[in-house]
Amino acid sequence: MYRAIAQDIIKSIIAEEYETKLPTEKVLMARFGASRNTIRKAIDVVFQHGLLRRVQGSGYFIIKAPQNSATVLNLSIGFDRAAMVAGGPLVSKVVTFDKVQANEALAQQGNVAVGDELYRVVRLRYLKDALYDLEESYFPRAAVPFLSLDSVQHSIFAFLREAYGIYGSTTENYVHQVRLDAPRAKLVGLPVGDKTMCLDGINYLANGTVFNFSSTYFVYEDLELYYHTENIDLQD
Amino acid sequence: MYRAIAQDIIKSIIAEEYETKLPTEKVLMARFGASRNTIRKAIDVVFQHGLLRRVQGSGYFIIKAPQNSATVLNLSIGFDRAAMVAGGPLVSKVVTFDKVQANEALAQQGNVAVGDELYRVVRLRYLKDALYDLEESYFPRAAVPFLSLDSVQHSIFAFLREAYGIYGSTTENYVHQVRLDAPRAKLVGLPVGDKTMCLDGINYLANGTVFNFSSTYFVYEDLELYYHTENIDLQD
DNA sequence: ATTGATTTGTTCGTATGTATC
DNA sequence: GGATACATACGAACAAATCAA
Numbered sequence: 001m002y003r004a005i006a007q008d009i010i011k012s013i014i015a016e017e018y019e020t021k022l023p024t025e026k027v028l029m030a031r032f033g034a035s036r037n038t039i040r041k042a043i044d045v046v047f048q049h050g051l052l053r054r055v056q057g058s059g060y061f062i063i064k065a066p067q068n069s070a071t072v073l074n075l076s077i078g079f080d081r082a083a084m085v086a087g088g089p090l091v092s093k094v095v096t097f098d099k100v101q102a103n104e105a106l107a108q109q110g111n112v113a114v115g116d117e118l119y120r121v122v123r124l125r126y127l128k129d130a131l132y133d134l135e136e137s138y139f140p141r142a143a144v145p146f147l148s149l150d151s152v153q154h155s156i157f158a159f160l161r162e163a164y165g166i167y168g169s170t171t172e173n174y175v176h177q178v179r180l181d182a183p184r185a186k187l188v189g190l191p192v193g194d195k196t197m198c199l200d201g202i203n204y205l206a207n208g209t210v211f212n213f214s215s216t217y218f219v220y221e222d223l224e225l226y227y228h229t230e231n232i233d234l235q236d
Numbered sequence: 237m238y239r240a241i242a243q244d245i246i247k248s249i250i251a252e253e254y255e256t257k258l259p260t261e262k263v264l265m266a267r268f269g270a271s272r273n274t275i276r277k278a279i280d281v282v283f284q285h286g287l288l289r290r291v292q293g294s295g296y297f298i299i300k301a302p303q304n305s306a307t308v309l310n311l312s313i314g315f316d317r318a319a320m321v322a323g324g325p326l327v328s329k330v331v332t333f334d335k336v337q338a339n340e341a342l343a344q345q346g347n348v349a350v351g352d353e354l355y356r357v358v359r360l361r362y363l364k365d366a367l368y369d370l371e372e373s374y375f376p377r378a379a380v381p382f383l384s385l386d387s388v389q390h391s392i393f394a395f396l397r398e399a400y401g402i403y404g405s406t407t408e409n410y411v412h413q414v415r416l417d418a419p420r421a422k423l424v425g426l427p428v429g430d431k432t433m434c435l436d437g438i439n440y441l442a443n444g445t446v447f448n449f450s451s452t453y454f455v456y457e458d459l460e461l462y463y464h465t466e467n468i469d470l471q472d
Numbered sequence: 473a474t475t476g477a478t479t480t481g482t483t484c485g486t487a488t489g490t491a492t493c
Numbered sequence: 494g495g496a497t498a499c500a501t502a503c504g505a506a507c508a509a510a511t512c513a514a
């Protein structure tokens with residue numbers, strides 16, 4: 001229920017139905033026929049997407065800036081979702097699609113056991129003919145029974161959602177800079193040793209198992225990763 | 237109440253009082269003498285700090301990895317807080333401390349009006365003699381009445397909290413790569429044009445006004461910015 | 473393999489506090 | 494000061510996933 005309401009509110013924000021503020025909780029309660037607790041839970045979700053700022057006694061204010069764009073990826077809504085609306089869908093060119101066994105390094109990176117069987121998908125992704133990123137993605141077979149070449153050419157997450165009802169619940173993200181090695185540099189057309197912004201992510205199912213982990217090397221010019229945090233006053 | 241409980245739970249996690257799981261809600265209710273809703277609200281806070289993964293029917297599992305360290309900044313707990321425990325306090329060398337008026341670019345960056353009076357603090361920060369970052373920070377005088385040179389040499393946020401009860405409620409963060417211009421390159425000792433990871437942040441008070449915005453250029457080797465997201469299933 | 477107990481997830485109602493207008 | 498609007502807290506009930514007997 002609160003998910004649907006949140007979804008609805010987010011759509012309204014994107015459609016710019018509200019100028020600067022959300023309607024009051026009271027109004028939303030009437031509109032959606034839900035209790036105050038449910039409305040507030042829904043607003044929490046919208047807030048966590050980085051779309052709101054709240055002021056007690058005044059209201060919920062819409063944040064204009066982080067609207068997902070070609071150069072701003074709102075990671076608060078999840079990388080997969082962010083990448084889907086970044087000024088048009090990304091086009092994937094599959095470089096590698098095979099199965100590998102997790103070695104020490106991969107096991108460490110993906111929080112899985114050494115020897116686990118993994119689908120490996122390496123893709124170059126383009127936004128309107130401009131190279132956007134290089135994505136090296138792994139899917140443990142224990143969690144993902146089957147991946148087709150076709151699914152891998154489009155949105156893998158969308159495929160998993162539709163085919164298996166697999167949906168990520170939490171993601172751990174690490175942003176850092178990496179000096180490109182020769183093979184990767186060649187793939188993205190940058191000099192060897194170039195400092196590139198990289199997002200490492202681990203995606204968990206609701207039951208706590210890893211169904212995906214990946215490294216994404218960003219090439220696109222002037223790209224910004226946006227996210228939003230709430231600072232609760234934990235006086236110590 | 238839920239803040240204090242959250243604080244307590246976080247301390248316990250850091251002190252490694254729990255092995256892999258949190259006690260059940262029932263136990264926590266008894267321990268803190270609070271209702272289930274309040275306990276769950278507190279756990280939400282801990283969760284948003286990126287310290288937990290939750291599994292319905294099973295429990296709350298502690299995430300080991302993102303423990304703040306010298307090379308991992310957990311931004312889910314707020315940059316200021318993360319920087320304070322990054323393997324020892326950072327030592328600041330103040331480069332500039334003065335008052336300026338917001339020009340077009342600053343007004344844009346900080347979501348303030350052109351002409352607003354700003355404290356400007358530029359600092360180099362070190363971790364055990366190694367340069368950690370270059371921080372260019374601005375504090376609108378409308379929100380921050382006074383800053384002393386002394387306060388600026390230590391944790392400014394701690395000073396604001398203690399002196400004025402000023403506490404940030406939400407932060408908007410943008411991570412990107414910047415090619416260093418000559419003055420900045422000289423300050424940090426990197427080549428001009430070097431691609432450097434930069435964190436732009438805007439900090440808001442609970443009443444919605446900006447009390448700080450900043451750009452932080454990271455120099456420290458192998459630094460990773462960590463954050464944690466929850467992906468709510470908004471089926472569309 | 474089914475059942476039953478445990479544990480977290482969702483939703484309602486209600487009351488009171490606090491900041492803003 | 495009064496009305497409005499968001500924040501916090503308690504109690505209760507049922508749903509859904511997990512786990513152990």
